Amino acid sequence: xxxxxxxxxxxxxxxxxxxxxxxxxxxxxxxxxxxxxxxxxxxxxxxxxxxxxxxxxxxxxxxxxxxxxxxxxxxxxxxxxxxxxxxxxxxxxxxxxxxxxxxxxxxxxxxxxxxxxxxxxxxxxxxxxxxxxxxxxxxxxxxxxxxxxxxxxxxxxxxxxxxxxxxxxxxxxxxxxxxxxxxxxxxxxxxxxxxxxxxxxxxxxxxxxxxxxxxxxxxxxxxxxxxxxxxxxxxxxxxxxxxxxxxxxxxxxxxxxxxxxxxxxxxxxxxxxxxxxxxxxxxxxxxxxxxxxxxxxxxxxxxxxxxxxxxxxxxxxxxxxxxxxxxxxxxxxxxxxxxxxxxxxxxxxxxxx
Ligand SMILES: CC(=O)SCCNC(=O)CCNC(=O)[C@H](O)C(C)(C)COP(=O)(O)OP(=O)(O)OC[C@H]1O[C@@H](n2cnc3c(N)ncnc32)[C@H](O)[C@@H]1OP(=O)(O)O
Ligand SMILES: N[C@@H](CCO)C(=O)O
Numbered sequence: 605x606x607x608x609x610x611x612x613x614x615x616x617x618x619x620x621x622x623x624x625x626x627x628x629x630x631x632x633x634x635x636x637x638x639x640x641x642x643x644x645x646x647x648x649x650x651x652x653x654x655x656x657x658x659x660x661x662x663x664x665x666x667x668x669x670x671x672x673x674x675x676x677x678x679x680x681x682x683x684x685x686x687x688x689x690x691x692x693x694x695x696x697x698x699x700x701x702x703x704x705x706x707x708x709x710x711x712x713x714x715x716x717x718x719x720x721x722x723x724x725x726x727x728x729x730x731x732x733x734x735x736x737x738x739x740x741x742x743x744x745x746x747x748x749x750x751x752x753x754x755x756x757x758x759x760x761x762x763x764x765x766x767x768x769x770x771x772x773x774x775x776x777x778x779x780x781x782x783x784x785x786x787x788x789x790x791x792x793x794x795x796x797x798x799x800x801x802x803x804x805x806x807x808x809x810x811x812x813x814x815x816x817x818x819x820x821x822x823x824x825x826x827x828x829x830x831x832x833x834x835x836x837x838x839x840x841x842x843x844x845x846x847x848x849x850x851x852x853x854x855x856x857x858x859x860x861x862x863x864x865x866x867x868x869x870x871x872x873x874x875x876x877x878x879x880x881x882x883x884x885x886x887x888x889x890x891x892x893x894x895x896x897x898x899x900x901x902x903x904x905x906x907x908x909x910x911x912x913x914x915x916x917x918x919x920x921x922x923x924x925x926x927x928x929x930x931x932x933x934x935x936x937x938x939x940x941x942x943x944x945x946x947x948x949x950x951x952x953x954x955x956x957x
Pocket of ligand 2 (some may be wrong): 651652653654739740813923924
C-alpha cells in the first residue's frame with residue numbers, strides 16, 4: 605500500500621466565489637517510479653467519497669500485473685480539497701481561529717479543486733502528464749483541469765461523467781442535502797454534525813449509483829413468505845452506516861455542491877464552445893445502465909470533443925459500474941492506447957513515402 609504524502613500551500617488561496625482559504629494541504633499518493641524522460645505519469649481524480657489511495661478503490665486497474673503496473677507507470681492521485689482523507693477540509697483547523705472550520709469552510713467548485721491540484725503538479729515538476737483519468741466527480745474535475753491546462757495533458761480518460769451537471773443530478777444532490785438538513789445535529793459545530801442525515805443521504809444516493817437490476821440480482825429474497833425485514837431494506841441502512849464510519853457530512857455537503865456547480869461552459873461561451881478547446885486525445889467512457897450520468901451525457905461529449913474515442917461499458921451495476929467493471933475499462937484504455945501505436949505507424953509510413 606503506498607503511503608500518502610502531504611503538499612502544503614502556505615499562501616492565501618482565492619476561490620472562484622471570491623472567498624479565501626489561508627493556505628491548504630493536499631494528501632497525495634504516488635505509485636511506481638518516474639522514468640528518466642518523465643513520460644509515464646498517470647494522474648487519477650477520485651470520485652465523491654474516494655481517497656487518494658487509488659490502489660484501494662480501483663485496485664484491479666492499478667497494481668503489479670494490472671494494466672497500470674507500477675513497474676511501468678508513475679501514478680499519482682490527490683485527495684480533493686475539502687476532502688476528509690488528509691487534505692484540508694471542514695474538520696481541519698482554521699489557522700486564523702485555531703478552531704475547526706466546520707460550517708465556515710468556504711464553498712468551492714471543481715475549478716478551485718483543480719487549481720489546487722495544479723499547484724501540487726507544479727511543485728512536483730510534472731510538466732507533461734501521459735494520461736489524466738477520472739470517474740464521476742473525478743471525471744468532472746479531470747475535464748475542467750484539461751481545459752485550464754491545455755499543454756500539460758496528453759490524454760484524457762473521462763469515465764461515467766459529464767460536461768455540465770444535469771438538473772436530475774442536482775435534484776438528487778439537493779434531496780440528499782435535505783436529509784442532512786433534517787438532522788437536528790447539523791445545526792451544531794461538532795465533527796459528527798449531520799451524520800444521521802448523511803446516512804439517509806447515502807441511502808438515497810445508492811438509488812442513483814446502482815440500478816433496478818443490481819438490486820434484483822443482489823437483494824432478492826430467497827423465499828416467498830416474509831412481509832418485512834427485507835434484504836433490500838437492511839442493505840440501504842447498512843450502506844448509510846458504512847459511509848458514516850469513514851466520512852463526514854460537511855465534506856459530503858461541499859463536494860455535492862461542487863458537483864452541482866460543474867459546468868465547463870461557465871464563462872467560456874457555453875459547453876459546446878468550451879469542448880472545442882479541449883486539447884488532449886480523449887477517451888469518453890459510459891456505463892449503459894448509468895442512471896445518474898446517463899449515456900446521453902457521454903454521447904454528447906463524444907460528439908463535441910473532436911476526434912474523441914468512445915467506449916460503452918455493458919453492466920447491470922449502474923453508475924458504480926465504473927468502479928467494478930475493470931475488465932471492460934481496461935479493454936477501453938488498452939484500445940485507446942493502441943490507437944497511438946497505429947497513428948505512429950501511419951506517420952512512419954507517410955514519412956517513408
Ligand atoms: C479508506 C477508504 O475507505 S477509501 C474509500 C473507498 N471507497 C471509495 O473510494 C468509493 C468508491 N467505492 C464504492 O463506491 C464502493 O466500494 C463500490 C461501488 C466499489 C462497491 O460497493 P460496496 O458497498 O462495497 O459493495 P456492495 O454494494 O456489493 O455492498 C457490499 C456490502 O454490503 C453488505 N450487504 C450486502 N447485502 C446486504 C444486506 N442485505 N443487508 C446488509 N448489508 C448487506 C455486504 O456484507 C458488504 O459489506 P462490507 O462492505 O462491510 O463487506
Ligand atoms: N460510489 C461513488 C460515488 C459515485 O461516483 C463513491 O462513493 O465515491
